Amino acid sequence: MVTSTLEFEAEEGGAGAREFLPLSDPDVTLDDIAAVEAVLRSSRLSSGPRVEEFEAAFAAYVGRKFAVATSSGATGLLLALLAHGVGPGDEVIAPAYSFREALHAIALIGARPVFVDIDYWSGTIAPAKVEAALTDKTRAIVACNTNGHPAPWDELREIVANRRRIALLEDSTEAIGSKYKGRIVGSFGDAAVFDFSQPGPLVCGQGGMVVTDDINVAVALKRFRAHKMNERSSVVVGSSAPYQVEMCDITAALGLSQLKRIEEILEKRKLIEHYYFKHIKSFEGIKDPFISPDVTEIHWFLYVVHLGTRFSRSSRDSIVEDLGVENIEAAAYSAPLHTQRRYLDIGYRRGDFFVTEKVADRSVALPFHAHLTESHIAFIVETMKDASVNVGAGAAIY
Numbered sequence: 001m002v003t004s005t006l007e008f009e010a011e012e013g014g015a016g017a018r019e020f021l022p023l024s025d026p027d028v029t030l031d032d033i034a035a036v037e038a039v040l041r042s043s044r045l046s047s048g049p050r051v052e053e054f055e056a057a058f059a060a061y062v063g064r065k066f067a068v069a070t071s072s073g074a075t076g077l078l079l080a081l082l083a084h085g086v087g088p089g090d091e092v093i094a095p096a097y098s099f100r101e102a103l104h105a106i107a108l109i110g111a112r113p114v115f116v117d118i119d120y121w122s123g124t125i126a127p128a129k130v131e132a133a134l135t136d137k138t139r140a141i142v143a144c145n146t147n148g149h150p151a152p153w154d155e156l157r158e159i160v161a162n163r164r165r166i167a168l169l170e171d172s173t174e175a176i177g178s179k180y181k182g183r184i185v186g187s188f189g190d191a192a193v194f195d196f197s198q199p200g201p202l203v204c205g206q207g208g209m210v211v212t213d214d215i216n217v218a219v220a221l222k223r224f225r226a227h228k229m230n231e232r233s234s235v236v237v238g239s240s241a242p243y244q245v246e247m248c249d250i251t252a253a254l255g256l257s258q259l260k261r262i263e264e265i266l267e268k269r270k271l272i273e274h275y276y277f278k279h280i281k282s283f284e285g286i287k288d289p290f291i292s293p294d295v296t297e298i299h300w301f302l303y304v305v306h307l308g309t310r311f312s313r314s315s316r317d318s319i320v321e322d323l324g325v326e327n328i329e330a331a332a333y334s335a336p337l338h339t340q341r342r343y344l345d346i347g348y349r350r351g352d353f354f355v356t357e358k359v360a361d362r363s364v365a366l367p368f369h370a371h372l373t374e375s376h377i378a379f380i381v382e383t384m385k386d387a388s389v390n391v392g393a394g395a396a397i398y
Contacts, residue, residue, distance in 0.1 A: 097334055
């Protein structure tokens, strides 16, 4: 194993230095480095054989027929929307509480994002709110497996069952390995999107993947992604301008190497989750992450805890700052999309989605990666308890 960020920074700081605990720290081995080095020593660095191998392996992992590698999860969603015929003037329903970089793709293609509220417990899109938001202009629903928790896929599938014009797209940028009713995420949407940047378990620096069972969608994805050199004279392929959002072989080599040991990586993160649960259950002022009865297996993106209702957004921010003083990197998790400037300009305002705002104002993302130890987790939780003393500790959880 290579030296972790934690070990490196402790060494650099010298005797008595407080260890920095980052929010994420990739699990990179010597085999991963060797896989990247092999590509660097080859004659092909751009999109080539390693990308095709990664696509085939990832499709097999999630049980889909086709996988198309892209430069990021955001560009993957953009291509997926285009491949399903979504464009200017169309509406796309999506949760107001999500990874903003991915959902920006809706606006980038000229469609109107129609945000809806979430379920308080799971943090995923609320089917009843989706149903209420449908109009004649709705062309797609983007449901996110938020922070690793699968969305209610059976209910969402029922909503679109008799609506052929509406595509159900799955954003799994935060949920590699999670399972809903025994099925792995990535297998539910008409197309599903993954992202391989931090802080997920499979980290390539950047990069994304779109998976589908529809060959026509797969062909469209590749056509919008980029054109191959041998397609320059094709009248059919040349009829559309590509976005040039390919993945390079360097990225694919790292992704393929990590995918081969994804179960090992996920198991290491499970141990860290166990440590958190062990130490955080004595903290009466918060609730630890919720798991729905329909969820067979869950792999968190980050370890996100929710402060009690008497905590305010400012007190949450104070706790994050106090953790930072102790060299613990924490963050306010997922600011509501409808409160960000891009969407204020199209009419959204704070107060539009009560549950989203209640959850977002009190969510704290804590460090979550394989290089942490139980003593690290104990220190993180104890520091958070101390930080909460003067800002609402002991408040009602729900």
